[in-house]
Structures are given as structure tokens and as C-alpha cells.
Amino acid sequence: EDKVVQSPLSLVVHEGDTVTLNCSYEVTNFRSLLWYKQEKKAPTFLFMLTSSGIEKKSGRLSSILDKKELFSILNITATQTGDSAIYLCAVEAGYTGFQKLVFGTGTRLLVSP
Amino acid sequence: NAGVTQTPKFQVLKTGQSMTLQCAQDMNHNSMYWYRQDPGMGLRLIYYSASEGTTDKGEVPNGYNVSRLNKREFSLRLESAAPSQTSVYFCASSITSNQPQHFGDGTRLSIL
Numbered sequence: 001e002d003k004v005v006q007s008p009l010s011l012v013v014h015e016g017d018t019v020t021l022n023c024s025y026e027v028t029n030f031r032s033l034l035w036y037k038q039e040k041k042a043p044t045f046l047f048m049l050t051s052s053g054i055e056k057k058s059g060r061l062s063s064i065l066d067k068k069e070l071f072s073i074l075n076i077t078a079t080q081t082g083d084s085a086i087y088l089c090a091v092e093a094g095y096t097g098f099q100k101l102v103f104g105t106g107t108r109l110l111v112s113p
Numbered sequence: 114n115a116g117v118t119q120t121p122k123f124q125v126l127k128t129g130q131s132m133t134l135q136c137a138q139d140m141n142h143n144s145m146y147w148y149r150q151d152p153g154m155g156l157r158l159i160y161y162s163a164s165e166g167t168t169d170k171g172e173v174p175n176g177y178n179v180s181r182l183n184k185r186e187f188s189l190r191l192e193s194a195a196p197s198q199t200s201v202y203f204c205a206s207s208i209t210s211n212q213p214q215h216f217g218d219g220t221r222l223s224i225l
Contacts, residue, residue, distance in 0.1 A: 004155075034213060041218035042117070042203070043156075048213050088156070092211065100171065101214065103155040 002027040004091050006104035014112055017079050021107045023089030024071040031092040033065055033072050034101070038086040046074070046087075079111045115139050117217035119204050125223045126194045134189040134220050136204030144207045145187035146171075146214060147179060149200040156203065162187055163210055194224045 007022045023033065032050045036043035047056045049065035049072060056063050060079075065072045076083055086108050090101040120135045138145065147159040158171030160179040168179050176198060178190045187206075191198060201221050205214040 031211065036216075042216040045213045045215065090156075100158055100161070100210075101156075103157070105153055105155040 002091070002093055002102045004089055004102050004104040006087075006089050006107050008107060009105070010108040010110070012110045012112060013079055015079060015081060017111075018075065018077045019079060019109065021074040021076075021087050021089075021109070022071060023073070023104055025089075025091045025102075026070065027091050027093035027102060029093055030067065030070075031094065034090045034092065035063055035072075035074050036088040036090065038088055038106070039084075043088055076109075079109075081111050081113055084109060084111045117204055117206055117215055119202075119217035119220050121220060122218065123221045125225065126191075127225055128195060130194050130224075131190065131192050132194065133191075134202055134204075134222075135186070136188065136217060137186045138204075138206040138215075139185065140206060140208075140215065141184070142206035142208050142215075143184070144210050144214075145181065146205040146207075147177075147187070147189045148203045148205065149173065149198075150203060150219070151200050159189065159202075196224050198222065199224045 004025045034048050035046040047063045052067040060077045063074045086106040088106045089104040117138045143164045146161045148156040150156050157173050162168045162181040165184045180188050201219045203219045204217045207214045
């Protein structure tokens with residue numbers, strides 16, 4: 001059974017701290033790994049990773065994938081209160097035809113002022 | 114930029130009632146999806162539509178039906194609601210199945 005596990009489940013940090021969120025997976029025929037940020041409503045897309053070792057960066061957020069060890073990390077530097085959200089990791093997997101996403105349960109991040 | 118629009122935003126039903134959740138996207142995406150999100154369970158795929166005219170079951174399809182009305186619209190129907198279907202329902206769309214999905218704001222559904 002395809003599985004995506006995120007850790008920690010929740011995290012509280014102070015503004016300005018750096019955080020690392022983890023995502024490990026066990027799936028059949030990995031295609032890609034995606035990170036989403038979910039505030040009050042819709043998950044919003046952050047990154048899509050397909051190759052090992054290539055860092056994707058957007059402002060203070062960055063992410064990298066290790067396909068050998070089957071995990072990804074999401075780093076947030078100089079955290080701000082606006083970074084408070086649930087961060088979702090999802091893996092696209094499957095053989096031919098339609099690839100579906102398998103989601104982890106998320107990491108709830110709270111950044112205190 | 115409307116993106117993915119879901120209606121209604123909130124709904125309370127009694128057990129056994131039926132209802133349809135509506136979803137429309139204005140991004141000319143081919144693929145559309147329905148998920149449910151429950152505490153501690155993550156997002157789980159109910160049904161998807163790879164392209165206009167096709168639909169298929171996801172991970173948790175029991176108790177639901179879908180209709181891909183046209184390229185823009187994908188509706189989810191609960192024929193006889195049960196308390197176990199209390200959840201937040203998200204619709205999503207993507208250009209094709211291997212591209213990032215864009216989500217609507219969700220429908221919070223409570224079944225008493």
C-alpha cells in the first residue's frame with residue numbers, strides 16, 4: 001500500500017527561526033513529490049520535485065528530494081507569522097495511465113511573534 | 114482569477130438526505146478531482162476525471178457519485194448521506210494528471 005509519512009506532526013517556533021519539515025514515502029513507481037501549504041482553506045502549491053539532489057527555492061522556502069533514501073525536506077528560513085499553516089506532502093505514483101496523489105497527514109506549523 | 118470555485122461553502126444535512134456539491138474551474142484544465150479531508154487522515158481521493166467525458170473511482174468512492182458535466186464542471190453527489198461522510202470536501206483541477214493540482218476553498222459538510 002502506498003504510504004506518505006510526515007514529521008513532525010506539529011511544531012511551534014519563534015519568528016526568525018529556521019524549520020525543517022520531513023516527508024518520507026513508500027510508493028509503487030514514484031513519479032514526483034509535491035509540497036502544499038494549507039492555511040484556512042485551499043491547499044496552495046509550493047514545489048514539485050522529480051529529481052534527486054536538485055534544490056527548488058522560492059524566497060525563504062526551499063525543498064530537496066532524495067530518491068535513494070525516499071524522503072524530502074522542506075526548509076523555511078527566517079520564519080514569519082504568515083508561515084503558520086499546515087504543510088502537506090504528496091507523492092504522485094503509479095505505472096501507466098492516470099497518476100494519483102497520495103497525501104501525508106501534514107505538519108502543523110505555528111510561528112509565534 | 115477565480116481558479117477553482119466550490120459551492121456551497123457549508124452545509125448541514127440529516128442522515129439519508131441527498132445533495133450535490135458543485136465545482137467549476139476557469140483554467141481550461143483537463144483533469145478534475147474530488148477529495149475529502151478528515152482529521153489525522155490527510156486528503157483522500159474520492160473520484161477523478163482525467164478528461165472531459167471520463168470519470169473513475171479513487172481511494173474512497175463508496176457512497177458517492179460524480180458527473181463531469183463539461184470541461185469546466187465536476188459535481189459530487191451524496192445519494193443518502195451518512196454521519197461518516199461528515200468531512201471537508203475539496204475539488205481540484207490540473208492541466209493534465211501529472212501536473213500540480215489547484216484546489217478550491219472546500220465545502221464543510223456536517224451530517225447529523
